[in-house]
Amino acid sequence: MTRIAIFASGSGSNAQNINEYFKDNSDVSISLILANKSDAYVLERAKNMNIPSFVFSNKELQNTTIVLEKLQEFDIDFIVLAGFLLKVPSNLISAYSNKIVNIHPALLPKFGGKGMYGMHVHQAVVDNKEKETGITIHYVNENYDEGQIIFQDKFKVVENDNADDVASKIHELEYEHFPRVIGEVAEGL
Ligand code: GRF
Numbered sequence: 001m002t003r004i005a006i007f008a009s010g011s012g013s014n015a016q017n018i019n020e021y022f023k024d025n026s027d028v029s030i031s032l033i034l035a036n037k038s039d040a041y042v043l044e045r046a047k048n049m050n051i052p053s054f055v056f057s058n059k060e061l062q063n064t065t066i067v068l069e070k071l072q073e074f075d076i077d078f079i080v081l082a083g084f085l086l087k088v089p090s091n092l093i094s095a096y097s098n099k100i101v102n103i104h105p106a107l108l109p110k111f112g113g114k115g116m117y118g119m120h121v122h123q124a125v126v127d128n129k130e131k132e133t134g135i136t137i138h139y140v141n142e143n144y145d146e147g148q149i150i151f152q153d154k155f156k157v158v159e160n161d162n163a164d165d166v167a168s169k170i171h172e173l174e175y176e177h178f179p180r181v182i183g184e185v186a187e188g189l
Contacts, residue, residue: 002189003031004182005076007084010118012042014082014103014174019049021179027187032074036061036086062089071095078186081140082178085117093142100140100147101185103178105170107152108136112145122163122170132156133166135173137181151181 004022006015012033019030033046033053046053054070061067068091071079079092081102088100104112106121111133116124125133134154139147153173157166 001026002028002077002186003075004028004078004080004186005032005034005071005074006030006042006080006082007034007036008040008042008082009036009085010040010042010083012040012045012083013171014178015042015080016045016049017175018080018082018179018182019051022183025183028183032071032076034067034070036084042083058086061086065091068092068095077189078182079140080182080186083118087114087144088140088142090142093140098139099186099189101150101182102138102140102145102147103174104136104138104145105167105174106136107132107134107154108138108145108149112136114144116145119163119167122166125157125166126161126163130157133170135170135177137178150185151177153177 008015022028030051033051035042035055036058038055043053056067079096079100111121111124132154136149137151138149141147155169
């Protein structure tokens with residue numbers, strides 16, 4: 001059984017979608033949901049899905065081992081970042097080498113890096129008059145959005161698409177691909 005922890009900072013719609021995908025899969029369990037904000041809606045979703053959750057501050061994440069200890073307490077094998085906005089500290093990177101994946105709402109290396117998240121990304125795509133955009137699923141290393149790319153999918157950005165239109169098309173791709181790709185890289189660990 002591969003035990004997965006999902007880190008999120010906000011709504012958690014990807015976290016919910018991932019849990020639904022694996023709920024009848026006896027080889028994979030979403031065993032813990034972690035957030036860096038006590039008011040993140042993902043915690044509400046965790047409660048509704050009966051998944052244990054853990055809240056930490058960025059200070060605790062960067063300066064202590066309490067997050068790593070919590071992951072070990074729950075025998076976590078694999079980490080998924082789904083809308084998680086903080087940099088992953090080296091103690092987690094080394095403990096989970098090549099076992100942390102992230103989803104970015106653009107075609108990295110375009111529109112990646114610190115501060116490029118959520119609507120900031122979609123607005124930048126529209127402002128740059130990009131002809132296409134999409135999602136990137138990648139391994140996580142110590143720098144934002146720089147790990148080895150695992151999967152990308154894209155769509156054409158049409159003339160009158162605004163940032164909200166791009167955001168909803170991006171979410172569709174995320175819900176379609178992220179759980180399957182996680183299964184491909186995490187299963188059987
Ligand atoms: C997603 O668009 C993801 O690509 C980005 O943050 C967003 C998270 O949305 N990293 P949600 O919290 O899963 O609804």
